[in-house]
Amino acid sequence: MSNSKLDARIPEGSIDQKWTKYKSTVPLVNPANKRHIEIIVVGTGLAGASAASTLAEMGYKVKAFCFQDSPRRAHSIAAQGGINAAKNYQNDGDSVYRLFYDTIKGGDYRAREANVHRLAEVSGNIIDQCVAQGVPFAREYGGLLSNRSFGGTQVQRTFYAAGQTGQQLLLGAYSSLQRQVGMGNVQMFARHEMMDVVLIDGKARGIIARDLISGKLERHFGHAVVLASGGYGNVFFLSTNAMGSNVTAAWKAHKKGAFFGNPCFTQIHPTCIPVSGDHQSKLTLMSESLRNDGRIWVPARKEDAEAVRAGKLKPNDIAEEHRDYYLERRYPAFGNLVPRDVASRAAKERCDAGFGVNATGQAVYLDYASAIERYGKIEANKQNIHNPDKATIISLGKAVVKEKYGNLFDMYEQITGVNPYNEPMQIYPAVHYTMGGLWVDYNLMTTVPGMYAIGEANFSDHGANRLGASALMQGLADGYFVLPYTIGAYLSGEIRTKSIPTDHEAFVDAEAKVRQTIDTLINIKGTKSVDHFHKRLGKIMWDKCGMARNAEGLKTAITEIQQLREEFWKNVRVPGEANELNTELEKAARVADFLELGELMCMDALNRNESCGGHFREEFQTEEGEAQRDDANYSYVAAWELTGNNQWTLNKEELKYENIKIAARSYK
């Protein structure tokens, strides 16, 4: 089944020895040579910042780029809940193998075993590194690190810093990066966008970047180019991604020959604040950690749901026996902590069946009442209060919940105007993360020699569904502990390559093409804003390539996207000039790429005639409505190769499971 164009370069040996042996045998670059080797890192989130700082610590010359005004603002900052690591500090039977197993199973058996095992192996090092940097993780009174549970696991292996784990980890990586900037080992280019990658003799040799303040195009040489540019969830317009998150860097790489892996694997996060109106610009996630203690339900009777939607009934007035805790009912073993794809689909199923709440009917309740009562009783016991009254219990319980989730509850109240301590929160699934991305081998190198993809930008570790608290783990694993080793395998062969002057024709050509695209966008002078097109694309994607997909819808979506793309290039209006700070131009260039990616996502979803993880094809489900995989025909990574103008060829990397018995994924 595997295609000769794809060599995953998985080392020989048993699964638990591959990485160890690889590290001992990978070619090294000596310190004197490292000083002459330049590496470009695009993106400064957890993966990019950790890679840039670590490569600089090792002695390479690094240039780092981000479109934000500071590397500290990359969207990793918004991750809330936590980071997994197989430390087994809780003595609950965790191990490298269990983390490996949970991740493969959570990914619905569509991830590469060797990569995932390596991820589990280095997970513990990440926690050590972050603590050494001064990341203030939550701790117990005894001074040791605290853990909590996340979806899809039965152990407590998630480390956290209140509801701001991403921020604290990113500030750790950012501080290491700034240290290297201060030492002159990293040159930082903030407010710069990568517009294209430059290939010379088939190898990645640099990028064209646009200085977003002056609008000037710049040429930058590198012996290797590392893309850490994040995911592409914003193709849906509404997502939990930051407004600026985009696919441009990865897409330009794809257009220069890098295969795109599993583009249709999108994660829809179950606990987001529901849409409030047409003005909505983004969706806000409520951390998965809330499912530790919160219970999810909808009214059990349709008339109650209708009364709630009409504003005639409040959730607190619905009696316990008239509530349907549908996750606990359907999945007793994991209950409210089933993986994200399962929880999202179950919410959609209830809302589609007419049990949704909110004026729109597109919401379910996340209720803390029983957690508040439970914690209140425990706290009363701790404080030696005997026979406490209900009010005391509730007040003590609220204090405990505030300590654990206070910032999330505050955020909910700011956005919705409803106090979640007194009334259940309303939540609905929203696009959150993309498991698909640039295809990479074991070294994290794309199909273009010298071009690497790390973090969410690559496809490698999460299969068809990512488990909570694993994105932070993967970003930092790639940046601190994997890429810095594996890149040596390539760079050791480049020590004789001198810096290529940027007046080389490949740079001149690439820059001219970028300039041409920008001029075209500015000169269309059409009648509709960039957002107008982006919103229409988002609606097509959400309706037809979102939580549930079917062949007919996907075919329609492809035609609609093609038409929309044509209309965009005829009728978009980009005010202002190219040579100035022009935020509409930035958006236009990004949306132009989303309009191509969207089509490929639909093609990939159409090709995959099975349901797995976040990819749910309505034609392929069990009688109970669970996803039905087809291992005989689809146990492969779909790696798409661009062969012409919006023309793609499918290459397949067969997935072999030698260490885990592939099975139906059950959380019942």
Add this chain to the structure above:
Amino acid sequence: MKITLKVWRQKNTNAKGQFETYKLDHVSEDMSFLEMFDVLNEQLINEGKEPVVFDHDCREGICGMCSMYINGRPHGPKHGVTTCQLHMRSFKDGDIIVVEPWRAAAFPVLKDLAVDRSSFDRIMAAGGFVSVNAGNAQDANNLPIGKEVADEAFMSAACIGCGACVAACKNASAMLFVSAKVSQLALLPQGQPEAKRRALAMVNQMDAEGFGACTNTGACSAECPKEISLSNIARLNREFLSAGFTAQAE
């Protein structure tokens, strides 16, 4: 609701700016302040005008990129909230809202409401870190840290680097920003070996960037969207002074 906006427009750093007045007739109270600006910009684009440039990214109050000075207060009227988390239900029908960029010599205006805050990055590069390379760390639980200390360090580490403290300060001082990082790392054992050197280096860089002096008015902490405490500044002063007394000639 109907809203009138008076917005600072400035073509670039060197251009002279001025206020422009815009009227919006259909503002929903569920909109965030930035979504209201999206509506304004859509309106401007449809009228063939240039949209207002403003910094924003995550829109969930954590990236620190949004930076509007609203009716004379950084991030607007609500306490402990960034502009992106400010919702129009905090305003009334018929309100006139004045929106300016951060005003500080060390934060030059780039265009309209967007300013250059790279001075903060340079302060961080001067010393806002623990010098530990990847791969050098011991097992995380080999270094127990009391919960109270860890929690206090976390409170300081919650700074999002937005610059509201500077914008709120009549002297445009960056003491709250600098002190939050100095405090976080001085509180933790990992940061102590470099504590003195860090305080000196970061304060020196802060002065070099042209931030003003601190006169303890407390406006910074009162306006901080993450409610970073003034006690950080006291700790920085302590660290800085003791560093000055014990500094070795290098």
